[in-house]
Every structure is written in structure tokens, then in C-alpha cells.
Amino acid sequence: MKSFRKIIEINHPKKYGIIRITDEVEKAVKESGIKEGLCLVNSMHVTSSVFINDNEFGLHQDLLDWLENLAPYSPSKYRHNRTGEDNADAHLKRSILGREVVIAVTNGKLDFGPWEEIFYGEFDGQRVKRVLIKLIGE
Amino acid sequence: MKSFRKIIEINHPKKYGIIRITDEVEKAVKESGIKEGLCLVNSMHVTSSVFINDNEFGLHQDLLDWLENLAPYSPSKYRHNRTGEDNADAHLKRSILGREVVIAVTNGKLDFGPWEEIFYGEFDGQRVKRVLIKLIGE
Amino acid sequence: MKSFRKIIEINHPKKYGIIRITDEVEKAVKESGIKEGLCLVNSMHVTSSVFINDNEFGLHQDLLDWLENLAPYSPSKYRHNRTGEDNADAHLKRSILGREVVIAVTNGKLDFGPWEEIFYGEFDGQRVKRVLIKLIGE
Numbered sequence: 001m002k003s004f005r006k007i008i009e010i011n012h013p014k015k016y017g018i019i020r021i022t023d024e025v026e027k028a029v030k031e032s033g034i035k036e037g038l039c040l041v042n043s044m045h046v047t048s049s050v051f052i053n054d055n056e057f058g059l060h061q062d063l064l065d066w067l068e069n070l071a072p073y074s075p076s077k078y079r080h081n082r083t084g085e086d087n088a089d090a091h092l093k094r095s096i097l098g099r100e101v102v103i104a105v106t107n108g109k110l111d112f113g114p115w116e117e118i119f120y121g122e123f124d125g126q127r128v129k130r131v132l133i134k135l136i137g138e
Numbered sequence: 139m140k141s142f143r144k145i146i147e148i149n150h151p152k153k154y155g156i157i158r159i160t161d162e163v164e165k166a167v168k169e170s171g172i173k174e175g176l177c178l179v180n181s182m183h184v185t186s187s188v189f190i191n192d193n194e195f196g197l198h199q200d201l202l203d204w205l206e207n208l209a210p211y212s213p214s215k216y217r218h219n220r221t222g223e224d225n226a227d228a229h230l231k232r233s234i235l236g237r238e239v240v241i242a243v244t245n246g247k248l249d250f251g252p253w254e255e256i257f258y259g260e261f262d263g264q265r266v267k268r269v270l271i272k273l274i275g276e
Numbered sequence: 277m278k279s280f281r282k283i284i285e286i287n288h289p290k291k292y293g294i295i296r297i298t299d300e301v302e303k304a305v306k307e308s309g310i311k312e313g314l315c316l317v318n319s320m321h322v323t324s325s326v327f328i329n330d331n332e333f334g335l336h337q338d339l340l341d342w343l344e345n346l347a348p349y350s351p352s353k354y355r356h357n358r359t360g361e362d363n364a365d366a367h368l369k370r371s372i373l374g375r376e377v378v379i380a381v382t383n384g385k386l387d388f389g390p391w392e393e394i395f396y397g398e399f400d401g402q403r404v405k406r407v408l409i410k411l412i413g414e
Contacts, residue, residue, distance in 0.1 A: 001139045001277045001413070001414050003312035003313065003413065003414070005380065005382055005387070036141035036274070037141065037274055038176065038178060038272070038274055038314065040314060040378050040379075040380055042378075042379075042380070043389075044388065044389025044390075044392065045389050045391065045392075046328065046329045046330045046389075046391045046392060051233065051237075052184065052237050053184050053229055053232075053233065054184045054218075054229060056218060056221060056223075058216070058217035058218045058219070058220050058221060058226075059216075059217070059218040059223075059226060059229055061217045062216045062217050062218050062226050062229075062230070063229070063230065063233070066209065066230055070208065070346065071342065078334070078335075078338045079334030079335070079337045079338050080330075080332060080334045080335040080338050081334070082334050083332060083334060085332075085335075088334075088335060088338050091329055091330060091335055091338075091339070092338070092339065092342055094329075095327065095329065095339070095372060095373055095374075096233060096234060096372060097233055098233075098236060098374060099327075099328050099377065100377065100378060101237065101238065102178050102180075102238060102240050102378050103178075103180075104143065104178055104180070104270055104272035106143055106272070111143070111270060111272065112182065113181070113182025113183050113184075113268060113270075114182075115183065115184045116182065116183075116184060130389060132380055132387060132389075134314065134380035134382070134387065136274070136312070136313055136314055136412070136413060137139070137141065137274060138139050138141070139277045174279035174412070175279065175412055176314065176316060176410070176412055189371065189375075190322065190375050191322050191367055191370075191371065192322045192356075192367055194356060194359060194361075195355075196354070196355030196356045196357070196358050196359060196364075197354075197355070197356040197361075197364060197367055199355045200354045200355050200356050200364050200367075200368070201367070201368065201371070204347065204368055208346065234371060234372060235371055236371075236374060239375065239376065240316050240318075240376060240378050241316075241318075242281065242316055242318070242408055242410035244281055244410070249281070249408060249410065250320065251319075251320025251321050251322075251406060251408075252320075253321065253322045254320065254321075254322060274412070275277070275279065275412060276277050276279070
């Protein structure tokens, strides 16, 4: 069994945003030399997400608007605010899109359907954050 | 280490629906010959989900009604509509139920609690779609 | 390839609550002897979640209040009620926080960012429930 680990650093210029990371993950799969296995990709932070959806800009705006509607930025309404944190909404938004994805690796490639792309969802940006890629297989 | 890959094809007669796929996944585990490992089951499409919940019809209706309430079908309200797509709601609904499940395989079987069953959630049906099953283990 | 399986039993004194289980999972990783691999942690029940977020009590209250708002306890409004079950809300709440997490194991430890902690989210408690930990790796 082989394993492989790699970190991607992301510094999003805005508080909220969605960034495509498919190429970075495909590169890691290639570097790993793993032909058959599983690839975990997760945010190492609790205010951001890694998820799979469509690579369409309008949809990304829809996702951000929808998350804002379901879990609005409104520090005074959250108890997390009492610790001096104004980012409770980010913790909730990330709960919807999820922390991680697990992707099959087949014949040395991400085993994807036609429209699957990997994204990093940032809900408390303007600082350096990290995404972990971990592969196991053969 | 062994690995195993299998595709299930699903063509749901309606736009929205929930289909039980536990038996197909159990069959794949048996075919794989893997006794101890992990089993990934994911939708290969960005408008549908694979998830684990209770096999009860009333609850499935509750799930669909609830998702419609949280992410209504209403093409004109979404920016994704500008590309000619009317299925933005499907991309959002799938974000709640999730793309994938990872299940432990123990003694050659899905290592489930008493009520766990695997479902495919369709939010843009009436066409052939695919679910990927990938196992690794020994 | 090695594999390891362990069950944690949880009996939450209230219907709803969030319990930190990071230490139990770290202990299982140590017991497994696995240095490089993947660790699956999942609820074996369909009315509770395993998820990763911040270990801050105010935020946990925010999470529970937010879930109650998105999927209220209100048996008569759900069709699941017809089977005599009053816990439809628990099945919906669990759908948002998710059933499982998959965590990288690196150098024999959970490969976490600075604030990542593992929690069990109970939405239908006051009975014994189980969390499954399954590791594979080397």
C-alpha cells in the first residue's frame, strides 16, 4: 500500500468565495503514483469547505447567496459572538457544503463524472488557509 | 491491497425522487471479495446525491418537501439560469444531502447500524445517470 | 494493509446535544498501530451525526438553534409521523451535519488543522447509540 500527502495553501482576497482546485488535486494524484485507491481532500479549517459541484460562475453566486440566506452573517444573533468571534455564520455555512470529499482513483486518475469539479468554499477569508490531500492505494 | 470498481445506472422516471440502492452496493461488496476495507459510493453527477437514512416512504416525502422548501425550483431567481440551465435548485438540494458516503466493510459486509440504508437522491431526473462504487481493502 | 474497528457507545441524557469525541478517536488511531491511512468515523444511527467543527460551547448552541430553525421538531407536519415516529426532524437535522467524517492519518496521528475537533450530534437521544471507527492503512 502506498500513501501520499500534500497541502495546498489558499489566501482568498475576500471574506467569501469559491475557488476551483481540481487541477491541484489531479496533480497530486499524478505525483502520488497511485493507480487504484481513494483520495481524501479536506479543508483543515472549520470555517471553509471542500465540495464537488458544477464549474459555472452563476451557480457559484447562487450557492453563496443561498448560504447567506440560510446562515446569515449577523454576529450579534449568535452566541459564538460572546467569545469575540464574528464568524459563526462561516461555521454554519461550512456545515452545509461539507468539510471534505472522498474521490475514487482509477487508472491513476480522479474517477469523475462529466461535470464533477472540486472547489474550496471560503467563508472567512483574507488569510492563509490550507487544504489537505491524502491518498492511499496502490 | 485489493480494489474494485462498479457503476450502477439509474434512470428515474420523474425529475425528483429517492431510490434505495443498498442491495446493489452489498452485491458489489460481495463481488469485490474484500473482507476489511472502505466502500465509497458517490453520484457521478452534480445534480443528485448518495446518502444514508431510513427506508421509510413517508420520510422520503418529508425529505423531498423539505429540500424544495430550502432550495425551491424557481429558475428565474437563480443566476445559473443565464446559461440556459433551469436546474440550479438541483445543485443546491444535492449540496444538503451530499455527493457520497463512505462505508466500513467488515467481515465482507457493509458495517451498518440497524436502520442504515443507502439511497440515491435524484433532483434532475428523466435521463440515465450513474453511481460509482469503489472499494479498497483486503 | 492493516485494518482496525472500534465502537463507541453514547447515551446522551437529552434529546438534542453535541458531544466531543476527538479523544476517543485519537485513542483508536493509537490502538490500531496504523501510521499512514484513512480513518472513517460514522454514526451507526439515522438520527444523529458525526461532524468536525470548532470546540466552542456557544457555537454548539448556535448549531442546535440553527438546525431547529431549518428542520423544526413538529411531528404533525411530517408524513414520517404516520408510522408512529415523532423524530422526522432528527432525520432532517442529521442530513445537514452529515453521517460521517473521513480523516487522514499521518505519522500515527489524526492529520488535523489547528481547530478541527470531532463531534457526535444527537437529535433523538436518551438511549444508547453507537459510533463506528474504522481505520485502514499501514
